[in-house]
Amino acid sequence: MARRTRAFFFVGLLSFVVACANDxxxxxxxxxxxxxxxxxxxxxxxxxxxxxxxxxxGQFVVECPFSHALSxxxxxxxxDEDASHLHTFFGNVAADADAQLQDLLEQPTTCEQQxxxxxxxxxxxxxxxxxxTPEKSVAYYRxxxxxxxxxxxxxxxxxxxxxxxxxxxxxxxxxxxxxxxxAGGLREELPPVCPPTRGLRLDVTFPDCWDxxxxxxxxxxxxxxxSSSGKCPSSHPVSVPQLIFAVxxxxxxxxxxxxxxxxxxxxxxxxxxxxxxxxxxxxEVELCIHRNIVCGVTSGRSSG
Amino acid sequence: xxxxxxxFCGVIILAGVIASCGGSDSSPATEAPVTxxxxxxxxxxxxxxxxxxxxxxxxxxxxxxxxxxxxLIAPGTYSEAVQVTTNNIIIRxxxxxxxxxxxxxxxxxxxxxxxxxxxxxxxxxAMNYTKNGFFWTGVTGYRGxxxxxxxxxxxxxxxxxxxGGVIDNSYGGGSPDAxxxxxxxxxxxxxxxxxxxxHNGLGYSGTNAGGNLVIxxxxxxxxxxxxxxxxxSYELCYPQRxxxxxxxxxxxxxxxxxxxxxxxxxxxxxxxxxxxGVQNIIERNRVWDHNKTGIGLVPFLEDDPNDEMPEKSAWxxxxxxxxxxxxxxxxxxxxxxxxxxxxxxxxLEDNRRADIxxxxxxxxxxxxxxCFEGNTYTTSAPLNLEKLAPCGTPLSKDTGDWTAGDLQVIxxxxxxxxxPPSVDWKTxxxxxxxxxxxxPDAATAPGVVASATPPVVDLDAITVPDKIS
Numbered sequence: 001m002a003r004r005t006r007a008f009f010f011v012g013l014l015s016f017v018v019a020c021a022n023d024x025x026x027x028x029x030x031x032x033x034x035x036x037x038x039x040x041x042x043x044x045x046x047x048x049x050x051x052x053x054x055x056x057x058g059q060f061v062v063e064c065p066f067s068h069a070l071s072x073x074x075x076x077x078x079x080d081e082d083a084s085h086l087h088t089f090f091g092n093v094a095a096d097a098d099a100q101l102q103d104l105l106e107q108p109t110t111c112e113q114q115x116x117x118x119x120x121x122x123x124x125x126x127x128x129x130x131x132x133t134p135e136k137s138v139a140y141y142r143x144x145x146x147x148x149x150x151x152x153x154x155x156x157x158x159x160x161x162x163x164x165x166x167x168x169x170x171x172x173x174x175x176x177x178x179x180x181x182x183a184g185g186l187r188e189e190l191p192p193v194c195p196p197t198r199g200l201r202l203d204v205t206f207p208d209c210w211d212x213x214x215x216x217x218x219x220x221x222x223x224x225x226x227s228s229s230g231k232c233p234s235s236h237p238v239s240v241p242q243l244i245f246a247v248x249x250x251x252x253x254x255x256x257x258x259x260x261x262x263x264x265x266x267x268x269x270x271x272x273x274x275x276x277x278x279x280x281x282x283x284e285v286e287l288c289i290h291r292n293i294v295c296g297v298t299s300g301r302s303s304g
Numbered sequence: 305x306x307x308x309x310x311x312f313c314g315v316i317i318l319a320g321v322i323a324s325c326g327g328s329d330s331s332p333a334t335e336a337p338v339t340x341x342x343x344x345x346x347x348x349x350x351x352x353x354x355x356x357x358x359x360x361x362x363x364x365x366x367x368x369x370x371x372x373x374x375x376l377i378a379p380g381t382y383s384e385a386v387q388v389t390t391n392n393i394i395i396r397x398x399x400x401x402x403x404x405x406x407x408x409x410x411x412x413x414x415x416x417x418x419x420x421x422x423x424x425x426x427x428x429x430a431m432n433y434t435k436n437g438f439f440w441t442g443v444t445g446y447r448g449x450x451x452x453x454x455x456x457x458x459x460x461x462x463x464x465x466x467x468g469g470v471i472d473n474s475y476g477g478g479s480p481d482a483x484x485x486x487x488x489x490x491x492x493x494x495x496x497x498x499x500x501x502x503h504n505g506l507g508y509s510g511t512n513a514g515g516n517l518v519i520x521x522x523x524x525x526x527x528x529x530x531x532x533x534x535x536x537s538y539e540l541c542y543p544q545r546x547x548x549x550x551x552x553x554x555x556x557x558x559x560x561x562x563x564x565x566x567x568x569x570x571x572x573x574x575x576x577x578x579x580x581g582v583q584n585i586i587e588r589n590r591v592w593d594h595n596k597t598g599i600g601l602v603p604f605l606e607d608d609p610n611d612e613m614p615e616k617s618a619w620x621x622x623x624x625x626x627x628x629x630x631x632x633x634x635x636x637x638x639x640x641x642x643x644x645x646x647x648x649x650x651x652l653e654d655n656r657r658a659d660i661x662x663x664x665x666x667x668x669x670x671x672x673x674x675c676f677e678g679n680t681y682t683t684s685a686p687l688n689l690e691k692l693a694p695c696g697t698p699l700s701k702d703t704g705d706w707t708a709g710d711l712q713v714i715x716x717x718x719x720x721x722x723x724p725p726s727v728d729w730k731t732x733x734x735x736x737x738x739x740x741x742x743x744p745d746a747a748t749a750p751g752v753v754a755s756a757t758p759p760v761v762d763l764d765a766i767t768v769p770d771k772i773s
Contacts (some may be wrong), residue, residue, distance in 0.1 A: 052631040053610045055465055055488045055539040112434045112457065113743040114410040114460060183538060184608020185633050195607045197566075293419040294465055294488075296435065297539060299481070299565060 033052050042219075044205050044226040044233075046175040047145050049187040050205060050244060058149055058292035059142040060284045064090040064111035066134045069124055072097035075160045075220055076106075085261035086124040088247070090137040092275055095119035101158040104275035105190045111139075115280035122202060122247050122270040123166065123262040132258070135199055135248045138183070138298045141241040143289055144208035146230025151239045152289045154282045155274040160216040161207040161224055161243075164269030166262040173281055176226075177268040182248060182296055191255035200251040204270035208242035212237065241289060245270045283296075314759045352376060361769075362386050362395070362405070362415075365702045369393045374751030377428060385411040385433070391421045394751035397428030400450045400742040406458070407433030409730055414438055414456070424754040427743040431455050432730075436462040437476070440518045444468050445756035450743040452743050457729050460504065463494070465540075465623075468756030470495040473741070478734045480563035480726060482509035483527070488541045490623040491515025493505045495758040502526045503559060503734050505568030505726070511539055512623075514546040514584070518761055521769070528564045529571035530557040534604055535580035535640040537611040537631070541623035543640060544581040551766035554598075563729035570720055572596075575655065580604035580640025582619060587648045588768045591655065597680070598655030601642035601662040601674050602713045607670075609638045616643075635641055639665055644673040646695055651680040651768050658685035662693070663713030669706050670699040685711040702743045 029256040068090045070082075074097060077083035083096045089095050094107040109117045119140060125132045164177040171189035178187035180273070182198030194200050207224035209232035214223035225236035232239050247270075251258070260267050274281070288295035351370070355377045363386050365375045371392040379402035379460035386405070388395070396417065397403025405414040405428065414430025417423045417440040424447040430437035437453030439462045440446045446469035453460030453476045460476025460483045463469065467489050476483025476499070483501030485508065486494055492513050499522040501507040507524030510517070510533045524530040531554060535543040554575040564572075573595030576586055579602055591598040614621070641664060650727035652659035660682035662674050669686070675695035676684070686692060687709035688705050693699055727733075743749070 051610065051633075053537050053542075054541045055541070056627050113412055114434070181608045185537075185610035185631075186608060198608055283387065287389060287418045291389070291419045291442075295416070295418065295441060295462070299538075 035224050042221045045173050046226050048176045051185050051187050054297040055294050058289050060288040060295040061298050062111050062113045062116045062139045064137045067093050067110045074099045087121040088134050089121045090122050092117050092119040115277035118274045120245055123260040125249050126259045132249050136252050137247045140244040144227040144242040147239055149292050150290050154285045155240050157278045158215045159274040161206050161272045162220050163204050166267050166269045168266045171266050172189045176205050193254055194252045196252050199248045200255050201246050201248045202268050203246045206243040209236035210238040210240050212238040381402055381406050385413055386415040388417040389420050390422055392753040394424040396426040398746050400740050403428040405430040421751050422753040427746050430659045440466050445754045447754035468493045470758045475500045477580045479504045480565050480729050482506040485509045486513045487511040488539050489513050490541050492517040497521045503562050505564035512541040512544050517547045519549045520551045524560045525555050527557045528562055528568040530554040530575045532577045533570050533581040536606055537609040541626050545583045548585045550587045552589045552613045553769050558595045559770045560724035561727050563732050564726040574600050578642040580663045582643045584645045589650045590768050591652045594655040596657045597661040598652040598659040599647050601645050604640040607637040613638050641667050641672055647676045649678040656681045660689055661685040661711045661713030668703040685709050
């Protein structure tokens with residue numbers, strides 16, 4: 001046990017060195033030893049990128065405009081204001097470093113589904129250090145690929161999840177973190193050149209298997225896992241909805257010179273605290289996911 | 305739940321025995337002898353639940369209802385988002401104008417029918433919902449009758465991935481998308497009739513919908529754009545095909561102050577606009593007073609699609625079958641041309657770019673198979689369109705000059721930059737809400753479950769409607 005801990009520390013230290021070499025403007029102080037290096041080794045990844053036309057599998061969808069930007073991270077640096085890189089928050093307007101579940105419940109939300117008082121956040125997209133205010137976000141909730149939808153249960157209240165690797169130094173698998181243009185079909189490792197009618201979008205796919213016990217763990221990963229071949233591993237036996245969180249920016253054309261507050265454009269990630277009105281979340285899971293009904297689609301007709 | 309079990313539940317209720325027959329998965333609670341219960345298509349009022357007399361909330365009554373039940377709602381305002389998952393129930397207001405479901409800009413849908421077949425919604429108003437007034441998804445068999453949808457954030461009346469139904473004698477106003485919508489079905493086996501759609505982004509939108517889908521006897525006015533069937537691979541069951549748009553009044557769809565999604569802004573100023581639709585029949589409508597076209601057939605450029613366009617040979621494929629295919633990323637934009645549409649015997653005037661029009665983004669117009677005949681009109685784009693593209697014979701480039709008076713639809717994309725922006729649906733100025741005809745005998749008419757076979761309409765008997773004052 002001790003030997004393994006030393007190995008993790010050593011690897012963490014290594015990534016600290018590597019990441020600092022790549023440190024960009026906007027990336028505020030990181031305690032890198034808190035971040036696992038190889039998220040895929042811990043959590044797996046989806047069998048393939050999830051894209052394609054909507055309307056084929058049961059889902060519910062929530063559109064949440066941008067709420068606020070803070071250098072807070074309620075999951076990684078709870079209670080510690082200004083401790084993280086800049087994040088853009090969507091949904092719950094009260095999300096900040098101090099927010100616990102009870103501080104979030106029944107607060108106002110930017111989400112058009114007023115009972116979705118969850119908090120969603122992603123690293124700020126920056127243009128030479130300046131915040132690019134996101135246009136909107138969309139949260140898609142579906143069963144994982146090939147997962148029997150009748151086995152899916154709602155996230156427990158207060159569940160905390162991170163998806164994607166804020167310290168990636170090579171492109172992440174597009175099945176976990178991808179860039180697209182609006183709600184279109186591309187899934188790229190780096191931002192594509194988007195046409196005038198479709199803004200750049202960051203798509204982050206969350207794990208859909210829960211260990212059934214922990215709302216969060218040290219490192220914020222190991223309580224979750226991605227399903228594979230439609231099954232959750234025995235270590236994480238509980239099927240929860242697969243959340244895909246997508247943030248659209250008013251960015252078209254060449255975006256290669258932009259940065260994320262977490263570092264390069266390869267460091268895409270997103271965070272989620274389940275502070276939904278839990279009864280409404282359960283209802284949506286039962287009506288839409290279990291019964292495999294499309295309860296809503298995000299309009300591909302709007303730009304972004 | 306299979307049909308024989310459903311009948312058995314009905315019998316139990318008639319016998320006055322309290323049985324646990326709620327929902328679509330239950331089985332009978334007793335072993336009473338079975339006699340034949342009425343078939344689904346016949347009037348079948350098994351029981352009546354009164355709101356608020358028997359149940360204080362509509363949802364309470366819906367949760368208690370069993371198949372065949374009629375829920376009667378007394379006048380009043382109900383701040384509920386009702387979910388329906390029970391097959392074959394009828395939810396009816398006693399008075400259309402004073403039974404009001406009010407979402408207070410917080411709740412999502414007035415009544416959402418989630419995968420429940422045969423559900424009829426009648427004679428009530430839904431307003432101020434962030435999504436839709438009345439919404440069916442994933443159903444076979446639906447009916448909306450004497451419904452008013454007012455100031456809702458997506459659609460007024462929204463039917464998605466559903467077949468077999470009718471929307472009759474209803475109204476949709478003040479939505480950024482469409483007042484009424486049927487999408488993702490083929491064949492839809494659906495009828496939209498006697499609908500008034502105004503002050504929306506789109507009067508009607510039907511993405512990837514068609515096949516025995518008839519829109520008739522309706523009014524589409526004062527929207528940004530009137531009737532806009534359209535194709536796109538962001539939802540399934542493309543292309544949009546085989547909708548019959550017949551005997552409607554479509555006028556003054558130039559409204560700059562409506563809520564509007566982007567496509568409505570792009571389509572503004574058109575009466576009936578097929579955006580990449582195929583094999584539609586647009587006939588005997590009266591269309592007037594549009595800044596762009598009265599009836600226009602144009603392409604839809606999907607610059608970041610989710611799949612390739614189906615070959616023409618696949619246009620016969622049912623929605624159910626097409627859902628089984630695996631999408632293939634085309635690796636570039638796709639251009640849905642409007643093709644093989646028939647525009648016939650319409651009466652058009654004062655459509656200031658062109659009364660009737662066809663446009664492309666490069667494809668030769670004579671290869672698209674759209675034909676125009678018997679229309680009463682003054683202007684067309686290209687010029688002499690009925691001579692260029694008559695019905696009944698294959699199109700030819702030799703019938704005349706296809707370039708003279710070209711629609712130049714590409715320029716519409718540039719128009720978007722200066723087009724009036726959307727208006728927030730929550731605060732948009734709308735005309736005073738009309739008082740509508742209520743359903744006759746709402747208190748006493750038996751409840752009829754929604755049939756999966758829409759009413760038959762004698763299309764041949766339809767004439768071009770007169771303007772109304």
